[in-house]
Amino acid sequence: MTESVEETAGPAGTPGPGSEPAPAPEGSYPAARLRLLQDDTAAGPDRRAALARLTDDWLAGLLNRHATAAGLAGTALVAVGGYGRGELSPRSDLDLLLLHDGRADAGALAALADHLWYPVWDLGLDLDHSVRTPAEARKAARDDLKVQLGLLDARHLAGDPELTAALRSTAYADWRESAPKRLPELHDLCQERAERHGELQFLLEPDLKEARGGLRDATALRAVAASWLADAPRGGLEAARTRLLDTRDALHLTTGRATDRLSLQEHPQVAEALGMLDADALLRQTYESARTISYAADVTWREVRRVLRARSVKPVLRGLLPGRDAGKAERTPLAEGVVELDGEAVLARTARPERDPVLVLRAAAAAAQAGVPLATHSIRRCAEAAATRPLPVPWPAEAREELVTLLGAGTYTVPVWEALEAEGLITRLLPDWERVRCRPQRNPVHTWTVDRHLIETAVRASALTRRVHRPDLLLVAALLHDIGKGWPGDHSVAGETIARDVAARLGFGARDTAVIATLVRHHLLLIETATRRDLDDPATVGAVAEAVGGVGTLELLHALTEADALATGPAAWSAWRGGLVADLVKRVAARLAGEPEEEVRPADEPTAEQQRLAAEARRTTGPVLALHTRAETPTEPEDGAGAEESARRPVGVELLIAVPEQSGVLPAAAGVLALHRLTVRAADLLVLDQGGESPVLLLSWRVAAEYGSLPDADRLRVDLVRALDGSLDIPARLAEREAAYARRARAAIAPPPRVSAVTGSSRTATVIEVRAQDAHGLLHRIGRALETAGVAVRSAHISTLGANAVDAFYVTDPDGAPLADTAAHELAAAVESALG
Structure with a gap:
């Protein structure tokens, strides 16, 4: 672009510096201009260039005729701004500079200017004009950024071409010299506009x-x-x-x-x-x-x-980057194959997107979570790789989780998503997106186009993830709820069909796919019923209950309704509407409460391997570990020497731990995993005390390395032993790591954690449910809070859905009995305070 700005004067055929157009009769210009604008065969760049040439000839004729008549030399007529670029729309104004060398008589110069400006005004055209020497033009440019920008497009029309050439040369030299100071000013002008x-x-x-x-x-x-x-x-x-x-x-x-x-x-x-x-x-x-x-x-x-x-220049560039300022040019790991460098998320040197089709989603999720842009060159590398090796269908679990993490990053989701879309990756990942991309919404209530509204709904939904058991289903339904607007007919009906296809493509199971489809089909049900129907009529509540089908889906639909309305615009949601919807949800939930609900249950019976590990733990009176890598095979067989290397990386590792029952096992084990940079995707804890033998705690984890290679099982066991005997201070080590990585702390604004006691869910224990943002050491902090409270964890069920942790802990008092309701709620408050 640099060369095109300086070396060319405008579209093809537009006169450049030094040209001398033939003068046109003054009276012929209006008629010729009208004929050109009425010519249906001339349009677009050709017509703009032709109109510029026609205007050039007319103005050049005016200058040449009147300057010659007055005996004036050392003058030049210069087009600047849009006219300088040769881009004249039918009613564009004319930006003109009468340049002179300073030797002309002031009165004669003023008369010449009148002969130029008045014919323009007589035609009803807007005119921005000035009369200056080159030195005065440079001074005006130094004082006014808009003047300086206009001179960058200066184009000679008539008169002394050397005057114009010298002005253009000095204008570019001045601009390049002053750019480090003036570019921040230009950016501020763009922001204010x-x-x-x-x-x-x-x-x-x-x-x-x-x-x-x-x-x-x-x-x-x-x-x-x-x-x-x-x-x-x-x-x-x-x-x-x-x-x-x-x-x-x-x-x-x-x-x-x-x-x-x-x-x-x-x-x-x-x-x-x-x-x-x-x-x-x-x-x-x-x-x-x-x-x-x-x-x-x-x-x-x-x-x-x-x-x-x-360049060590420190301008104030308001709003150039979202999130924190990017300071040091050092590589900080963000995820496997992704690092932060100079304020951007970039692919690591060893990353191979052509062998890792999930990498683009992992990089996008990591960038959004860190609150930094995803580098353009990294996106383009991933786009090139995706063209030859797309994600398999259905998606692997890791890809689905990374998409949910990206959608759950809040406001930082938007710039990362826009960057992926600009490089064509969104429609490659989700082909149905093409029909809603840039699609206008003519209802003035809507602030955004359809595609941006879907992303804004996901942003709003990310703040409501603590209200639902399945934040992943909420976020995906938010992304898809208006996907049917690209098709004729009722967009909710069309959207249900599309949502089923997309959910299956993403790898959701049949049950989850059905829930997503129901949410899309009925995303307007609650708001329309609450505001247009009689809620005291049992038939109204019954119809909603029948459409929703279950309390879990109702919970998700309530959150989706609020997120959708908030993302629509300020007129779509209010306290009054929110109250009506909440009242309806309460009535429907009561109606559905009579149906058998799925209960959160302790883990299934131990497997043969778990029993073997438990026996070994009893024999050795210490922890026993077993690691099982779960890798996915390539989507299609590959021949040649690179086949093994091209297989996708493991999507997770199953880690089994058996420990003779003692206090502190859960926080110790969770802390050791955090120290080794292992992300817990799912986990179960079970106390095995069958046959009168000494109890053993069985922990079954599905973990993944945040980045780098997997740790050695023996090293994990050694650290776990040290953590249990107190020689490894896990809280201190985690605090040191947090301080060391403080500059790359997540920038994504997450909703606060929510901890609740689900009373009545079990006859033998009290269920404590935790919903929080996944983070290093989260499970360790939860475990410590439960240990501090003096309760026993009889079983636990850990789920990480994208960036959201949804955990349930079955706890008892020291005597093995469920907690009283008051004690249960106090425990929930204590755990929530520990996570705050």
């Missing part, structure tokens, strides 16, 4: 020029490129800018006004003028163009910040 005019890609009546992602931003990217400090991603950028210019041309012609706002009443006419199917097709193309420019701007400004930081 975005705050005033909004984001073009989401507005029903966007300003094609001023809104974020509009023509002004495209021009700013040209200026950044001209500074030689950074450059925008070029893929599709020029085509996007051209489409916005074409739309503005059609808008000018249909309205007869110099306007950049694409008002609702003009949509059909503009669409027809552009030969499009309908107004929705127009908006969708406009949004796609704006999204391309916005993404290019995000990447470019991030690069500007990196370059300026590397």
Whole structure:
């Protein structure tokens, strides 16, 4: 882009510096201009260039004639700004600079300016004009950033070409010299303009020029490129800018006004003028163009910040990066094959996306959780690999978990998702996404396009994950609830079918797939019933209960309803609506309470291997461990020397631990796993005391290495022994690690943990349920809190769903009896306080 800004003056055929167009008769310009604008065969860049040439000839004729008549030399007429680029829309204003060498008589110079400006005004065209010497132009540029930007597009029209050439040369030299200080100012201007005019890609009546992602931003990217400090991603950028210019041309012609706002009443006419199917097709193309420019701007400004930081310049670049400031250029591991480098998540040197199709989702989830952007070059490497080796269908468990983690990262999900979408990865992963991408919603209640609304719903749902037993189903249903809007008919009905297909593609089982499909089918049921039906009518409650089918699905639907409304816009949710929905949910839950509910139960009977380990633990009076790697085979056989190396990495390891019953086993074992950077995906704890033998605690874990290789089983056993005898201070070691990695603490804003006592769920124990953000040492802290409270853990069921931990602990008092209700609630409060 750098060369195109400086070396070319505009579209093909537009006069460049030094050219001398033939003068045109003054009276012929209006008629020729009208004929050109009425010519249906000329449109787009060709018409803009032709209009610029026609205007060039007319203005050059004015200058040559009147300067010669006045005997003036040392003058030049220069086009700047959009006219300088040769991009004249039908009602564009003209940006002109009358340049002079300072030797002309002031009165004669003023008369010459009048001969130039008044004919323009007489035609009803807007004019931005100035009369300056080169030195005055440079001073004005130093004082006003907008003037400096306009000079970057300076183009000679008539007069002394050396004056124009010298001005262009000094303008570029001044810009490159001052860019480290002026680029932050330019970025602030872009930010302020975005705050005033909004984001073009989401507005029903966007300003094609001023809104974020509009023509002004495209021009700013040209200026950044001209500074030689950074450059925008070029893929599709020029085509996007051209489409916005074409739309503005059609808008000018249909309205007869110099306007950049694409008002609702003009949509059909503009669409027809552009030969499009309908107004929705127009908006969708406009949004796609704006999204391309916005993404290019995000990447470019991030690069500007990196370059300026590397040059030890410390500008204030407001809003360039979400989350914390990226400081040191060091590699910090984020996940397997993913590191943080210079404020971005990038692929590790050893990462091989062509051999690891889950890597793109792992990298995206890690970036969102850390609150840093996903580097563009890393995304493109993954996109190239995905073209030859896509994810298998159905997805492996790890891919599904990483998607849920990405969706649950809150606001940081949005920029990472947008980056994946800009490089074409979302539609490759989820083909049904194409139909909702950039799809407008003409209901003014909606703030976003359909696709962005789906992501915003997931963001809102991530804050409600503590209210549900299955946060993974909530987040996926949030992503898919309006997926049917890309098809004709009732979008809820169409969406149910699509959701079933997508859920199966993601690898969900039949039961979970049915729940997701039900949530999508009935995502409007609660809000519509609560606000439009008589809740005192038993038939109303019965109909909802029949549609929902179970308390677990009702719980999820309640959270989805709130997330959907909050993501729609400020007018879609209120305390009144929330109260009505909550009342309906309470009534339906009471109706469903009579049905047999699935009870959280202790673990199944021990397997033969667990019994063998228990016997060995009794014999040795110490912990016994067994590791079993669970790897997936490649999606298709591969021949040759690289076949073994190309197999996907293990998705998890089954770790079995048997320990003679004693206090502190759960927090000790969980702490050892955390120290060895093992992430617990699922776990069960069972006390085996059959046949009158001494009790043994059996812990069955499904773990995965956060990054790097798996630890040695003997090392795990040694550390567990030390943890149990007190020679390994796990809390202190975990605190040291937390301090060492404080700079890469998760930036994702998670809802606070929720711990509750589920009374009446078991006749032999009290169930303590924990819902929290998964984190290093979480299970260790829970175990310590339970040990401190003096209760015995008889069994436990640990589940990690994306970034959410949903754990249930069956506890008793020291005598083996369930806790009293008051004691159970006090215990839940104590555990929650320990996690806060």
